[in-house]
Amino acid sequence: MESIQMKAIIVLLTFLCSSNAKGQWNAPRKEVLNIVQNALMTSVEQYHYLMQQLQPDxxxxxxxxxxxxxxxxxxxxxxxxxxxxxxxxxxxxxxxxxxxxxxxxxxxxxxxxxxxxxxxxxxxxxxxxxxxxxxxxxxxxxxxxxxxxxxxxxRFNPRVGCIKSWDSVLSLDKKRMLKFPVIIDNMMNLELLFFASKATGDPFFKKIAIKHAETTMKNHLRPDFSSYHVVDYDEHTGKVKSRETQQGFADNSTWSRGQAWGIYGFTMVYRETKDRRFLHTACKMADFFLNHKNLPLDKIPYWDFNVGQVGYNPQWNYNPSLYKEIPRDASAAAITASALIELSGYVEKRKSLIYQQAAESILTSLSSQNYRATVGSNGGFILKHASGGVPGNVEVDVPLSYADYYYIEALMRYAQLKIR
Structure with missing residues (x-):
């Protein structure tokens, strides 16, 4: 019976997100490629300007x-x-x-x-x-x-099956100390471990990366494949103590950059393992992001998908009057675009086109004057309108270094589609 159930699960995953084992990408669109090339050239100029603003330390x-x-x-x-x-x-x-x-x-x-x-x-x-x-x-x-x-x-704890994110952190409502917090962002750090196993031939690093991804897949995701930001574990038993947020609108809301970390992270884990469970997870998280009713038309998300909505109650003093409109997060968009370009090479043709076209739309928006700064402005940063920590009113609607990084990575990935 157990083997029959397992076969059924595999068939279902195959149907939901068929993989392209060879990793074949669609050719880039010429008009988007022109936008990408221009954005990269002006970004070189902009970072020359940024370099002038910095001291060596x-x-x-x-x-x-x-x-x-x-x-x-x-x-x-x-x-x-x-x-x-x-x-x-x-x-x-x-x-x-x-x-x-x-x-x-x-x-x-x-x-x-x-x-x-x-x-x-x-x-x-x-x-x-x-x-x-x-x-x-x-x-x-x-x-x-x-x-x-x-x-x-x-920082890996075998009882929990995760790498501990922070040593401890006070909950957003300041009522509890989280002793073994793991955040969805941590998926991004697994790539270093996969590299180490390949570089040394030691499977240890890969094994703990896979275990962390499996535990995150089990405990960080809701049935609709939206994500919790933080899961706090009992370090002695491995049991989940709480699911909450540090940077999202509410514990049960979907912080847009957290969702982006998940899409990118599970795509990368699939690349390194070819385990279809991770591909399925990446696809479903991407589908949640792209099909959400609150995703703006330009596909640059609000900092949280559920800001101010009924049923999502923040554990902090949210004051919407601080902002003329709900802040966007260009960093979440850039991370997602980069992930979608890679993900588009691992799925069947119909899905591949959906993901690539979504990435093209995001990159086109980010490369417009609405989000990309003119050379010599914005302090030297490339993108505008990212949001770091809205609950603490820190880095709201500003440029951020990681928004620039994943934007440039996404542009480079798109530019390289023609030579894959």
Whole structure:
């Protein structure tokens, strides 16, 4: 009976999201390719301008009230700026971009031993991972990435089956301390672990990445494939203690960037495993995002899909009068566009076209004057209208370094469709 049920599940998954095992993508549309090429060229100019705003020990965070705000190399976002420089160098072969990226990489080497949180994947794979991809003979880059994976792996708890995101965090209503919080964002850090297994031949890293993805698939997703932001576990038993949010509108709402992390993360895990469960999950999460009744026509989502709606009650003092309109999140759009371009190569033709066309629509919107800054403005950041932490009224409707990173990655992925 058990084997019959398993076969039925496999057949159902095959029907719902048939995979293209060879990874075949559709050709790019010429008019969109022209938009992409122009956006990449102007982004090179814009990042030359951004480079001039920074000191050697500064990494760009955002631009507000006429000022560029920066962070140190220890911030979770530190990998995005050198990663963006490397993508733009790959596009342009502009050595000034490479020099700026290399300078940042040199100042990030010590981070390979950081074990304080899960964001090491963002920090090191978006930076050193791209550097190693461009310079695969670099033993030093490879060693740093492997050590970074070892550091990240120390946060894995086999009883829970997850990598612990933060050591602890106060709940949004400030009434409880979450002792083993795991956030949907953590799916993005698994790529570093998959890399380490391939680089070393040790399956350990891959095994814990898969286990984390399986646990997240089980506990972070609702029946409609929307996602919770945070799941807090009992570290001794592995049982779920709560499902809630730190950055969304309400515990039961769908934070748009969290949904984007999930689409991207499960797509990547399918690439690394060819396990159809992860493909199915990526597809259904993407379908939720794209078919949601509250997704604006330009496909740039509000920061949360359920802001202000009946049945979604925030655990914090939400004040809609702070904003003229519901803030958008260009970063969620950019992450989703990048994921959809990859996902479109793994599914059957009809679904592939839907995902590619959605990515094209998002990139067209982001590349318009509504979202892309003119060269020499916006503090040097490429995109406008991203939102970081609305519940804390932090980084609302501003440029963000990770919005730029995933936008440029999506543009590069689209530009490379013609040579796949």
């Amino acid at each position: 500064q990494w760009p965070r955002t631009y507000e009230n006429g000022k560029v705000y920066t962070v140190s190399n220890k911030a979770w976002i530190s990998g995005f700026y050198p990663g963006t420089l490397l993508y733009l160098y790959e596009f342009s072969n502009d050595m000034e971009l490479w020099k700026a990226a290399h300078q940042k990489l040199q100042r990030m080497e010590d981070l390979q031993n950081m074990t304080e949180h899960h964001d090491l994947g963002f920090m090191m794979y978006c930076s050193y991972g791209n550097a190693f991809r461009l310079f695969p003979d670099s033993v030093r880059y490879k060693e740093i990435l492997i050590q970074s994976a070892k550091s990240l792996a120390t």
